[in-house]
Amino acid sequence: MSEQQRLTTKEAAERLGVKPETVYAYVSRGLLSSRRTDGGRGSTFDVKEVDALSRRNRREAAAGPPGELSVRTRITLIEKDRYYFRGVDAVELAERYDYEPVAQWLWTGELHPEVRFEAPDDLVAAARQAVAALPRHCGPTDRLRVATIAAAAADPLRFDLGEEAVLATARALSPTLVAALPALRHGQDRRAALADRLWCRLTDREADGASIAVLGKALVLLIDHDLAASTLAVRVAASARAHPYAAVSAGLGVIEGPLHGAASGLAHRMLAEVVERGSAAAVVADHLRAGRRVPGLGHRLYPGEDPRAVALFAALDAVPQAADALAAARDVVATTARHTELHANVDLALAVLTVASGMPAEAGETIFAVARTAGWIAHALEEYQERPLRMRPSGQYVGPRPPQPLP
Template sequence: MTEQPTTTHDREPHDREPGRRPPQRLSTKEAAERLGVKPETLYAYVSRGLLSSHRLQGRRGSTFDAEEVDALAHRGRNVRPATGDEPPATPSAVSLRTGITLITDDHYYFRGVPAVELALTRGYEEAAHWLWTGEARHGVRFTAPEGALAAADRAVAALPAYSTLTDRLRVAAVAAAAADPLRFDLSPSTVTGAAGGLIATLVDALPLAGNRTRRPSGAIARRLWSRLAPQAADDPSISVLQTALVLLIDHDLAASTLAARVAASARAHPYAVVSAALGTVEGQLHGGASGLAHRMLSEVLQRGSAAPVVSDHLRAGRPVPGLGHRLYAGEDPRATALFGLLERVPRAEPVLAAARDVVAASARDVPAHANVDLALAVLSVATGMPAEAGETVFSVARTAGWIAHALEEYAESPLRMRPRGRYDGPMPPQPLP
């Protein structure tokens, strides 16, 4: 899932004060040259809200406010340079040293290893264990401790029937913590042991889908499938889910990962770290994007074309779900990998065609690129999973990444992420209310 998904917004120029000279407008080429970036990156700035653009009637392309372009160029010179051709960081951006994920030139790497290559050749548990320990071990399996799973089962069963899968994950994490007397032991071996058990507990505590009555064993991907899909798993579909879990393990300092590191900086135990991150996933700008893409693809299939669906989103001022990512100028590499695997799933063919129709319908004047949320939505719609399945896959997968960041943070000075507030309230002394 994308962290804060973006699409290109073309805004009308701001209303001007009477007598004020109209602002200078730059063409796409002029604005890109002034910033020293490619046109594709310029539109990525627009999608991030760093620039506004305006399309003149009767002309192709967009124009840009020269003052905004110059301000962005100045801001970019006064912050740490971005890697590759990424948008410059804003002065308030958080920068932390990490050796887990590198994102550059439309690719990303886990500890220097191409993430897509790792996802296509390793299972989720193996990738997680390697990310935590640096040790490659085949046949790794995560098992839920009996006490933790029993506590999680009771807590999840007490929730209202309409509770979301993310609600159940959050409650299961808290229950598992209460059942682990060693949770405050932050030594690496204890943390990684607890992490494997926690991931298994999160999955095993979810209700079974369809008419299943027995909990399956085996890899996390197959166990998670039984909680999301009403139909039996076939090998191509399991391969997509397995790969998605590895691809989503980490993606640099997304909002939930930053929350995890803040908790770890305060020396919260790993269960609390995951709980803090899961709370951030609940934010509508972080975890829910794949659900929106799921509903959009379902509507495209129902109406037979993406054009009216895309038009409805734009008319309502809503971004088209599943398109664009602030860290990639082209297609999200996670989406590319999953689309390739989805081509081998026969029942995904019409949904995959609908997703490509959405991209084509959204790319008339400005390039549109799919992100991982759209790929997850293809999987969930094609296999009869609920709309929230993508968010659940993201949360389970990212738990391994949150633990990896917690392990890094435990090795740093505690409470190092304590920002100073910049007070802008009334100056004292003020009268008592």
């Protein structure tokens, strides 16, 4: 390369956006190579090396401060007590569309309002057989995890990570999981919306339009919520090029914790007790006396109100049989507000739905898991386009320094 095609120290510094002395620091650290000019009074630098270092610096700056894991995503933005899917207000999407159209739009960017997902017979048969073999005491997340693994085993094409193959898996997985759960009512059309099919797995009560609308809205609102713990687990699995079933299984393994998907069950039990006792005061006092936080209140990402809870409470106002549970929830919020202003979160709103609909305490966890499947697939699709195994932080070893004696 001729000297005319190389950069002076000043030119390299300008291209990198740093001071000239920083350029020499890059040389001393081995990040840049330099060549002395013919006169020996300065150095020149390879244009391609400088540009490559500039791109690297921009990537590291975008990734956030050192020691903080940050993942760039185009799926969900949480900002100022609102949240958005691909820049569109998630609450408005839930007002307008069913779960399947929003899920497909999240995956592909194409919206088809009438789309419905169907479960392949062979996947459903495998999932149901596996779920039927579980002990009766198993919870819904146990059933969903086993159904996911069984469906994967029945799908010989699961290792195809091409976009179309992953999308085919995505469209089949949610309805397969719903179909694998024991039905408490029969006669649901396989082409019905997913909310209708899920309802008869959660309660033996006959569905009414207002309640189904709330369930459908909850499914859309819960599709994704940025890098929640379960979603991060999904992206780690996808980074290792695990197939979509395995990635979803990783997410299901995380949501069982009481601080994530299972939180709605705690809120359900508390709310049912408030309805039974007729007042929140004694129930809240019992939680605080036992050293437990009051479930269903507050969210670390929303200093104000959780927009998901606001939307669901508004929809529940149209459900006559939800009146008692709604009043109990508002009593809980008002009681705790005497000392700490904590707003209701989505777990409390789900609890109102599940208590009012005669669903078991675990129903909110099931709704959460089924809904979040679409978001997990969206994140897996994103991660499959990234460099493999990039989700590999370095451990900070704090054990004894070697050499140590052989035990």
